[in-house]
Amino acid sequence: MQERVQISDEQINRELLSGVLHTPLWFWGLVLLLGAVAGVGVIAAGFLVYFGVGVLGLNRPVFWGFLITNFVFWVGISHAGVMISAILRLTQAEWRRPVTRAAEVLTIFALSTAALFPLIHTGRPWRALYWVFPYDFSRGIWPNVRSPLIWDPSAIFTYLTGTILFVFIALVPDLGMVRDRTTGWRHKLYSVLSLGWEGNPRQWRLQAVAGILLSALILPVFVSVHSIVSWDFGMAVAVETWHATVFAPYFVIGAVHSGVSAVVTMMALLLWIFKLKNYIRPDHFDALGRLLVVVATAWLYFYVLDFFFGMYALEPQEIANRTLIMFQWPMSFMFVLFALASYFIPIPLWLSRKNRRNITLMFWSSILVNIGMWMERFQIIVPGLMRKEPFTFTWGGYAPTVVELAMVTGSFALVGLGLLIFSKFFPLIPAWEQKEGQLLQDEVQVGRAKVPGLVHE
Amino acid sequence: MHETAATKASALSLLEEQQGITRDLLGRLAHAGPRFWLVVTVLGILFIVGIVGVVLRLQGGLADRAKWGYYAATFAFLLTAFQGAPIVSLATRMVKGHWRRPLARASELFAVVGVLSSVLFLIMLNIIPPVQGRRTLWFEWPVGAPYLFDSLAVIFLAVCGLGLLYTAALPDIAAARDRVPGGRKGLWTALALDWQGTPEQWRLQKVALGVLGGFYLMFFVFTHLLVSVDYVMALVPGWKDNIFPAFHALVGLQSGVAITLVALGLLRWVGGYKKYIDMEQFWGLSKLLLALSLLWFYFQWSAFITFWYGKQPGEQSVLTFLMFGPYAGLYLTAFLCGFLLPFLLLIWNVVRRSTVGPFLAGCIVLVGAFADRLRLYVAAFSVEDIKLHALETVPATHLPDSADLMIMIGMVAGAILMYLLATRIVPPVSVWEVKEMLHYRVVRMFMKTRVVVLAKPE
Numbered sequence: 001m002q003e004r005v006q007i008s009d010e011q012i013n014r015e016l017l018s019g020v021l022h023t024p025l026w027f028w029g030l031v032l033l034l035g036a037v038a039g040v041g042v043i044a045a046g047f048l049v050y051f052g053v054g055v056l057g058l059n060r061p062v063f064w065g066f067l068i069t070n071f072v073f074w075v076g077i078s079h080a081g082v083m084i085s086a087i088l089r090l091t092q093a094e095w096r097r098p099v100t101r102a103a104e105v106l107t108i109f110a111l112s113t114a115a116l117f118p119l120i121h122t123g124r125p126w127r128a129l130y131w132v133f134p135y136d137f138s139r140g141i142w143p144n145v146r147s148p149l150i151w152d153p154s155a156i157f158t159y160l161t162g163t164i165l166f167v168f169i170a171l172v173p174d175l176g177m178v179r180d181r182t183t184g185w186r187h188k189l190y191s192v193l194s195l196g197w198e199g200n201p202r203q204w205r206l207q208a209v210a211g212i213l214l215s216a217l218i219l220p221v222f223v224s225v226h227s228i229v230s231w232d233f234g235m236a237v238a239v240e241t242w243h244a245t246v247f248a249p250y251f252v253i254g255a256v257h258s259g260v261s262a263v264v265t266m267m268a269l270l271l272w273i274f275k276l277k278n279y280i281r282p283d284h285f286d287a288l289g290r291l292l293v294v295v296a297t298a299w300l301y302f303y304v305l306d307f308f309f310g311m312y313a314l315e316p317q318e319i320a321n322r323t324l325i326m327f328q329w330p331m332s333f334m335f336v337l338f339a340l341a342s343y344f345i346p347i348p349l350w351l352s353r354k355n356r357r358n359i360t361l362m363f364w365s366s367i368l369v370n371i372g373m374w375m376e377r378f379q380i381i382v383p384g385l386m387r388k389e390p391f392t393f394t395w396g397g398y399a400p401t402v403v404e405l406a407m408v409t410g411s412f413a414l415v416g417l418g419l420l421i422f423s424k425f426f427p428l429i430p431a432w433e434q435k436e437g438q439l440l441q442d443e444v445q446v447g448r449a450k451v452p453g454l455v456h457e
Numbered sequence: 458m459h460e461t462a463a464t465k466a467s468a469l470s471l472l473e474e475q476q477g478i479t480r481d482l483l484g485r486l487a488h489a490g491p492r493f494w495l496v497v498t499v500l501g502i503l504f505i506v507g508i509v510g511v512v513l514r515l516q517g518g519l520a521d522r523a524k525w526g527y528y529a530a531t532f533a534f535l536l537t538a539f540q541g542a543p544i545v546s547l548a549t550r551m552v553k554g555h556w557r558r559p560l561a562r563a564s565e566l567f568a569v570v571g572v573l574s575s576v577l578f579l580i581m582l583n584i585i586p587p588v589q590g591r592r593t594l595w596f597e598w599p600v601g602a603p604y605l606f607d608s609l610a611v612i613f614l615a616v617c618g619l620g621l622l623y624t625a626a627l628p629d630i631a632a633a634r635d636r637v638p639g640g641r642k643g644l645w646t647a648l649a650l651d652w653q654g655t656p657e658q659w660r661l662q663k664v665a666l667g668v669l670g671g672f673y674l675m676f677f678v679f680t681h682l683l684v685s686v687d688y689v690m691a692l693v694p695g696w697k698d699n700i701f702p703a704f705h706a707l708v709g710l711q712s713g714v715a716i717t718l719v720a721l722g723l724l725r726w727v728g729g730y731k732k733y734i735d736m737e738q739f740w741g742l743s744k745l746l747l748a749l750s751l752l753w754f755y756f757q758w759s760a761f762i763t764f765w766y767g768k769q770p771g772e773q774s775v776l777t778f779l780m781f782g783p784y785a786g787l788y789l790t791a792f793l794c795g796f797l798l799p800f801l802l803l804i805w806n807v808v809r810r811s812t813v814g815p816f817l818a819g820c821i822v823l824v825g826a827f828a829d830r831l832r833l834y835v836a837a838f839s840v841e842d843i844k845l846h847a848l849e850t851v852p853a854t855h856l857p858d859s860a861d862l863m864i865m866i867g868m869v870a871g872a873i874l875m876y877l878l879a880t881r882i883v884p885p886v887s888v889w890e891v892k893e894m895l896h897y898r899v900v901r902m903f904m905k906t907r908v909v910v911l912a913k914p915e
Contacts, residue, residue: 454910
């Protein structure tokens, strides 16, 4: 990292805890706005529950549409947290420090939002509880553990639990700081949450070991979650275009691509909204941009493998599916948009260092990536179903309804609302990590130049 | 700028240390011990045995594809393990880790094996039939497929690898030209291209390494795609597996790391490079090897579970053929050596932070990679009618004969021989990179302890 900023501990505490200790007026305005949009989504979900799944645009043979696309999309976004936190912590990348907690919290809210969609999709979501708690074994009917639809909840809830633990362990030192600066009910709340944190050497050692262990343990979970979601499709032999061996790594790398892009969007918003220019610098966007170029290129490789080898056997459903996606309106238009948005516009831009350090450009290009990646998930799910039948007279179409659009829009507002409320109670940038990073920074004289250096851990 | 006596003294001591490194590493180029020449002689004899094996195989003709399975597997092993090694250097260069400096050249030197694998590939071109009338990557494209495109990929990969090695070694070749006496001075002078170490030359070298590194990685993945599909997947009826090319390339990356670890171990304990090759290099590579071994399992599981779960007859036959039937033993070896044993070894920090543990893991992974190539290529080449829609009967195991054994041992010996001979021209530890490291590494007091501070220039 070329930029070396030395900030006093007192200034770090003041700037990073200000969001927790003080509430500006714009905060309430934003909460109301996001709450309203999320509320529209909730009303739409209520509309679906009351009137039934007929209010959706689904019909034979397209049984999965916008809601499942959105589910896969949000599971994808949730991969950013572990990618940035765990992997960059284990590889000791210093630039991760201001980014980790926000990415992990994005994971929690993205995953929670994602989990809502299959439940809503059942049409009668309360039955999920009714079916499961307590499970009726007396009729000799057991959960079908061969179904990826049983693997999904296990994987998602394991990942959610692991991420919450991960966030909490990293949060404890900052909770201690907030406890010492609050009074009344807030002091009591933070006293409980901070678990008696005093910052003595033994506690720091335990916290560091716990962080490293969790980083290593959550990595297989991170890979398994989206692999299992991909196998919801990959295991289905009825939809020929879904039955591909590459789906697991393809979905995972796509998730990392969209997730890290979402982190870029979020970091830019944090910088502008909370005025954190001492902590979130062009260096971080430069590093994220370089990571994204590598990840996006790997994603493109897997996309080409899936697309190309899908046609390898020249099966009729595969050819019909590709023809629909590439040459028939409006799918063809969406295909071009998706290709440009997810790779061919952002990546050439990100090859330039000057562009990577331009925060506004990084913000808009990262949003473009996620628009493209949402369309990518749609293009995997819906055209495959539209052309899954062998006879053309059984082919179907799909058009989303207002209810689906409202729920999808509401989900974005819900995640934003979650992040905003989180920032009210907990600092989004880890203060202790910033201080630790500063302690480990140094300079080395190389010839006549002073080069930034780091203490080798 | 006013220099203090302390700064001057420190700069002088740094200069002396760098000169010491130059003298030591280049001095080894001047003479090789009798042990080295003994090993070279043995490898040379084995290589000749391998060539005899190829000649014997050629006498049987090219029509019977099954007889060439072991030859193809050996070629694939050289492509996988030896030509995967340079990626270790270029990938670690991209992430700018200083620990990579002593191992960079050891991994780049494996690029010379590209010459041997290109020659071996010429025979393989004549073994597979044209693409018309069968399922292939090329969809019956009439011009150049697959022979021209596959050859270009293999040759470009070899040329790119040699270019990468040459560019990275250029400063050391120039240093050898200036400092090492003997008969090879003319060769070094010709190769050094008037390198003087000017700032502009260093800048161009850095750019060239970046570009060549990017191209090498792209060609590596692309070549694996072409070779794996044309010489394995397309020869097994009913096998449609989108992850297979990626898996094939992944085994290349994994065995590239493994062979680099083995080379580092041998350089440290037998080559006398203990001063330069430390636990840190083994530690860094062992983490990478652990991750790649886990990915090995992940890719294999993704392919297996999709096929097994679907219970499609064609796919079940492929699973039986390649995993649980005639080549089950090889598959088990590949599974154990490619994933389970390295995983069980490398999950322990105490093993990763040693030199013997990662070396052992590297040897195990190489055995697994060879077993994997054998099961894939021997199996694929043993299918008689490749134009069927699906694999109706699973062919029996094709066992090696004496010519096959001669080829396998001889060609691997030939590859190692090429590596050793290359170390007589280019030092196996990069002189300029190790010297550069001295500028970036200082020892300071931090709180109450001494720590190493590493500079991180852009």
